[in-house]
């Protein structure tokens with residue numbers, strides 16, 4: 001038995017921004033481009049109540 005939570009393990013989905021493997025269930029989708037984002041790369045824009053990928057957040 002593993003002592004770590006399942007979501008702390010590397011998952012099957014690779015983040016295209018940081019190349020980290022994660023579970024898409026704990027990730028997010030960019031509101032602008034709809035690409036999956038890992039929990040590390042996600043950018044939360046509180047004013048817009050939106051989550052964006054680093055690319056959409058930085059490029060606008």
Ligand SMILES: [Zn+2]
Nearest residue numbers: 015018038041
């Ligand atoms: Zn990432």
Ligand SMILES: [Zn+2]
Nearest residue numbers: 030033053056
């Ligand atoms: Zn995006």
